[in-house]
Amino acid sequence: MRRGQRPPLAGVLFAALTLAGCGLKDRPVPPGTLAPRPVTDLAATAVPEGLELTWSPPTRDVRGHALLHVESFDLYRAELPPDGCEGCPPAFTAPVSLPYGRRPRPGDKVRHLDRDVAPGHRYVYEVRVVKGWRTASAPSNRLVAAWHPPPGPPAGLAAERRERLVRLSWRRPERWADGRPIDPGTQLAYLVERRAEAEGAWIRLAGPRPGTAFLDRAVRAGRAYRYRVRAVFTFQGTPAVGPPSPEAAAVPEIRLPLPAPRR
Numbered sequence: 001m002r003r004g005q006r007p008p009l010a011g012v013l014f015a016a017l018t019l020a021g022c023g024l025k026d027r028p029v030p031p032g033t034l035a036p037r038p039v040t041d042l043a044a045t046a047v048p049e050g051l052e053l054t055w056s057p058p059t060r061d062v063r064g065h066a067l068l069h070v071e072s073f074d075l076y077r078a079e080l081p082p083d084g085c086e087g088c089p090p091a092f093t094a095p096v097s098l099p100y101g102r103r104p105r106p107g108d109k110v111r112h113l114d115r116d117v118a119p120g121h122r123y124v125y126e127v128r129v130v131k132g133w134r135t136a137s138a139p140s141n142r143l144v145a146a147w148h149p150p151p152g153p154p155a156g157l158a159a160e161r162r163e164r165l166v167r168l169s170w171r172r173p174e175r176w177a178d179g180r181p182i183d184p185g186t187q188l189a190y191l192v193e194r195r196a197e198a199e200g201a202w203i204r205l206a207g208p209r210p211g212t213a214f215l216d217r218a219v220r221a222g223r224a225y226r227y228r229v230r231a232v233f234t235f236q237g238t239p240a241v242g243p244p245s246p247e248a249a250a251v252p253e254i255r256l257p258l259p260a261p262r263r
Contacts, residue, residue: 034061034062034063034131034135035061035062035129035131035135035136035137035138036058036060036061036062036067036070036129036131036135036136036137037058037060037061037062037129037137038058038128038129038137038138038139038140039055039056039057039058039073039127039129039137039140039141040056040140040141041054041055041056041141042054042055042125042126042127042140042141042143043055043143044125044143044145044238045238045239045240045241046145046146046147046148046149046150046235046238046239046240046241047113047150047240047241048149048150048177048178048242048243049113049115050113050114050115050116050117050147051113051114051117051123051145051147051238052111052112052113052114053075053111053112053113053114053125053143054109054110054111054112055109055110055127055140056107056108056109056110057070057073057100057104057108057110057129058104058129058137059104059105059106061131062137067103067104067131068103069101069102069103069131069132070100070101070102070103070104070129070130070131071099071100071101071130071131071132072097072098072099072100072101072130073097073098073100073110073127073128073129073130074095074096074097074098074127074128074130074136075095075096075097075098075112075125075126075127076092076093076095076125076126076127076128076139077092077093077096077114077123077124077125078090078091078092078093078123078124079121079122079123079124080121080122080123080124080144090124090142092124092126095128097130098110098112117147118147119147119148119149120146120147120148121146121147122144122145122146122236123144123145123146123147124142124143124144125142125143125145126139126140126141126142126143127139127140128140144237145237145238146235146236146237146238147235147238147240148233148235148236148238148240149176149177149178149180149240150176150177150231150232150233150240150241150242150243151172151173151175151176151177151182151188151231151232151233151240151242152173152174152175152176152177152182152231152242152243153173153229153230153231153242153243153244153245153246154170154171154172154173154190154212154229154230154231154245155170155171155173155174155245156169156170156171157169157170157227157228157229157245157246157247157248158170158248159225159227159248159249159250160250161250161251161252162252163221163252164217164219164221164252165215165216165217165219165252166215166216166219166225166227166250166252167213167214167215167216168192168213168214168215168216168227168229168248169212169213170190170212170213170229170245171212172188172212172231173188173231173242177242177243186233187210187233188210188231188232188233189207189208189209189210189231189232189233189234190207190208190209190210190211190212190214190229190230190231190232191204191206191207191208191229191230191232191241192204192205192206192207192209192214192216192227192229193205193227193228193229193230193244194216194225194226194227195225195226196223196224196225196226197223197224197225197226197249202228205218207230207232208232208234208239219252220252221252222251222252223251223252224249224250224251225249225250225251225252226247226248226249227247227248227249227250228244228245228246228247228248229244229245230242230243230244230245
């Protein structure tokens with residue numbers, strides 16, 4: 001090209017498009033570094049219908065960047081034979097894909113009910129977070145859980161109102177959720193739940209804890225509260241949480257100061 005001669009317009013456009021789309025804005029990122037962080041709190045609770053699994057979806061990838069989308073979760077399960085060795089790797093079956101399809105938020109919980117369980121059997125679970133095609137997290141914490149029918153609901157829940165507190169009392173359940181009698185020597189614990197009359201959400205006040213009585217001191221005088229109690233039996237490390245008792249209501253007393261005596 002002669003000095004002072006302008007380059008052809010087509011060549012300038014080709015060079016501009018090539019530089020704009022070459023992807024050299026940053027160093028290439030290995031695919032593994034884009035994977036989500038693994039689940040760390042996989043847990044199980046035995047309920048009457050089966051084993052309820054819960055976990056928190058991660059909100060960041062392994063580099064610490066925010067996760068904008070999680071496609072699904074792959075749930076792996078294996079049944080431990082009664083005479084199997086403790087240290088042997090579990091024989092996981094093909095994973096079950098659980099759709100998620102949104103951005104995970106702090107405080108989110110994923111729940112899955114495994115109904116294919118039998119009394120006294122033990123199961124191993126792992127979860128992988130699937131961000132997209134061929135992009136998944138490392139396995140979660142490995143969970144071993146056993147299923148046992150939970151206790152039935154406690155009976156006779158009573159809420160006695162007092163000044164600035166409510167005293168709760170109840171009777172232990174006599175049967176398991178499947179109708180079999182509970183041996184009197186079986187150790188049970190209890191979850192105490194409460195909600196304010198004007199609110200819809202139940203909150204856990206205490207438990208699991210032994211005993212069939214509880215003092216609720218975190219109340220406001222004159223405000224109405226409703227209570228319920230669940231029995232808990234721990235079987236081979238897995239809590240079996242029963243259905244709630246019938247509700248009881250109470251309004252803590254308001255005691256006005258006595259007027260000063262007249263002279």
